[in-house]
Amino acid sequence: MILGLLASTLSLSIPLVLAALGGVMSVRSGVMALGLESMMLFGAFSAVVGSWFSGNAFVGLLCGILGGLVIGLAHALLSVRYKMNQVISGIGLNLLATAATTLFMQIIWNNKGSSATVASVDVTLSFLQNIPVLGEIFARQSILLPVTIAIAIVEWFVLFRTPFGLRLRFVGENPKAASSIGIPVHKMKYIGVAICGMLAGLGGAYLSIVSLDMFVRDMSASRGYIAVAIGILSRYNPVKAMLAGSLFGFCEAVQIYLQGYGVPSQLIQMIPYIVTLLVLVFGVRNIKPPAGVGAHEDD
Amino acid sequence: MIEKIEMIDIVKQFPLVRAVDHVSFSAYSGEIHSLLGENGAGKTCLMKILYGMMKPDEGQILVNGQPVSFHSPRDSIALGIGMVHQHFMLSPVMTVTENIIAGVEPRKNHIFIDMDKAVKDVQALIDRYHFSIDAKAFVQDLSVGEQQRVEILKALYRGARLLILDEPTAVLTPQEVDALFDIMRNLKASGTGIIIITHKLKETLAIADKISVLRQGKLITHRQDLGESTMDDLAEMMVGRDVELNVSSEGPVEGEVYFEVEHCSLTRNGLPVLKDVSFNIRKGEVLGIAGVEGNGQSELAEVLTGNIKADQLVMKKDGVEISGDSHSLMGQGIGHIPEDRLAMGLIVEKSISENLILGYHGRKRFCSHGVLDRKNINSFADSTIKKYGIKTPDGNQKAASLSGGNQQKIVVARVIEEEPDVLVVCQPTRGVDVGAMEFIHHQILGLRKAGKAVLLISADLDEVMNLSDRIAVMYEGKIVKTFDADKVSARELGLWMTGEGNES
């Protein structure tokens, strides 16, 4: 049972961690990540559309990434170029993603609640199945598990060991200063938010065509907001975001586990949200985002 | 390598003002050129154009006789121009080295930053100029003077041969100013050209080889030879009329002690910021606080006005203990003119009238049973606008539409009209024009004449010395020494401000 719980913790963590890794990039470049929800949802939807029309799940995965990217670029355009309040921009895009995905779902599949079933990504780590213990935990995990871990590590190196990362963080800390030494502030923010969109889109695609094989209305279910909380809890550090993300993945795993025990599902479903609330209230005091979040270089 | 830089017939138009109006200007390597003018004369704007941060509407820039056009600081940096801004362009949570190399990082394996090499290079550069800074220190742990040196290093690391310094002495003690001038002379000797933006006449005469004076966006004069220049005629050129450079106050005050502060201590983020600060102010007395910024003055003001809760504090007014948050202290006669009018003093999106009552909007004459009395508010605003000479068509305009000086007049008027018993006033004339400065100084002295107690906190040492009856020096959160204002020199204050003061 513990192994099962561990296995589902890992698989449920993946979308949260991917979105949180995106959020870290965005916040580090000085753009708040409250639009994560929309990037995930639109990514999930685009993935299903891609898979539906191509019949190929990997094309779907790619479409999911692109879907997240589109919303990410919109968020960057609004908040960087048009200096829109980043909170409102995120919320507006979340509303838009909910409305647009439901609308297109009706147009394509004539159904308000869910899409048709499509080809899903079923590549797993099955080569591990004969190893005791490890096999039980990992053999049925998606290929996206090692991919996510790799992304987190690469992101850490990029942020803290490369010139690009130093410049991105500089923009996030003090856009005026960055601009005064000729760092292209807008370009850096566009890149940060674009990467955020792609990662969140991939996380969304995981929800729809890796762990499931269809799109369900509002299927991101506020995971984007939970990912924002994960980002804060990790102090905007990709590797720690991976760990913090697993905490929330564990909550979801417990929730699913409890459903087998006759507790009303409405009560169980509250668990991840209550945990997020508690973490936000008690877990993240005195954590400050980069000083330049929300600031523009020409204020 | 830059030999000569020319700016020809430069124009920069903003929606409401012409910031730079057909100015031509040139600078050469190996000389120090002072760009003189009062706040808002267009000095910084002109230099931001030279540095590529702004684009001119008209005019041309030539480097060594070749026309160039700058799209961003990246272009000017590539040609060897560096700029040290008045508000430092640093990231406090990063190290000295990270701040210096950002944008021009040495690499290893083409991908990663070669941090070892970077630290070594930066430390070598620091040692060459005898700056005594640790390349691995975090910028937030450095003093203001050290941060300024990091800014200079940033430009030198990028190979700057022409250095623009924007009001570099504003935040320094007299001793630090001397050290900065030594650095500037060294740089000049090694062939670097320096443009120093300033409104301080003494410093200009002390360091500059050439002077250009700007007034309201226009070039008033250019002098190659300073031989015939005096403070008075430079001042007149800067302002366009005679200026009273000193407002004098009159001798020690004999009144009774009115406002007392005892054992004021404050800890922030685990560090002591105020250490057992005690002082008193008599009726009709101005007590000035001198100190390098960041030695606890801002926190002292916020503690005394109830905006931060001190760990320990006894405050007495007229022998009676007072305490509370900002709301209740205002009710007990403590007035507060905060140090940063845009961040702390005004709500610029609101009207001038509303800003004139902000904080006092709950008073009976403006508000009854929780409902605001618009008629009284407007008539109060109209008369105050007239009395304080705030330049605006009417009180319904947004405060954002005013110039810095007129905005500051709102903050001053609001508090003075309330006739506080004790006034805590911080940086009252920062970034205002000379006219508003004179006016505000007279308001503060008016309160003094009316027998109120005034605590004046200012980074402008001249202001502190001109307005105060006594001067207390703050260093690292303590009051280290108190002087009678007429018995102390700037030089001596400067020693105490840097912790070098000596009783003997």
Add this chain to the structure above:
Amino acid sequence: MNRNRLKSLVIPLFSFFLAIVVCGIIMALCGYNPFTAYSIIFSGAFGSVRNITNTLIQASPLIMTGLGYMVSKRAMLINLGIEGQLYTGAIVAALIGMTDLHLPLILHLAVTMLGGAAAGGLVGLFIGFLKVHFGANEVITTTMTNFIIINFTSYLVNYPLKADGAVAQTERMLETALMPKILPSYQLTYSIVIIALVAVAVKFFIDRTKTGFEIQCVGLNQKASAVAGIKVGGVMLSAMFISGAIGGLAGALQVMSVNRRFIAGFSADYGFSGIAVAALGNDNAIGIILSGIVFGALKNGANILNMTSRTPTEFVAVVQALVVIFVSAPLLINEILHLGAFRRKKKEGLA
């Protein structure tokens, strides 16, 4: 009307126009004729007295949630929790309404409304408390509490409070707790009078009272407000309480005049629509009444459009989301307007 006023109207109106056009283009691309669709929506919304009353019924919760969202936003608090506060108000109102308190109609109505408002207000206060004392970002806390409240109310009507039958809902409320109809053969109730009163009260509160002034100041510059002696924490708590109370009252009025009982998941995203209503209404009470009616008309018209031509009603939600984005990005709107002006000039230049 002075020029500033006029200017401030241009952005919302043009944003709405733009959202309608963008949506029209989407409709056209999906094979629907936007002109037919919009004319059906218009006549569906205003074509007859019955259609107009139905539009007002649709507009009622939207005006309320718009007002609630606006009060907190003036203090720069983004209360996405209106949806949850609406559910809280609704379930409390339903419970009070189900209970025989031996009160005459007017009093039972008043108690039911007040109960709903107080319940919503307490939820708002809770969010405000988390913000003021723990610095917890209200966007995330409200999103989380929404889920918790919606799930919990759903649990209540699935288990302890469930009425007989297949649907997860409470028993019907008593007649004394149901809002009377204005005209016998129409569904419209006196709720709209209450809503108009609330709007006027909110306008007076924000523009004329001391607390309203402080809410505006805190929203525009928190630090300066604190320095000026305004108790920022207290002002935030009041703003969140009032915001939540209006959300709770919205829920109470909805069960008292439309559903007559609490039904699990009854809200058609009223809370989130309020964000769009407030944006289009320029964060101003009177503007919100008008924009609430506009969106009510769109919803009502879209229902009729859906019945006649199976065009999805989600177009309305897309328009709402676009309005939120466009209104809040005046630089974008300016650029589009200038682009138009520039083109026109160019054409004139060529001619």
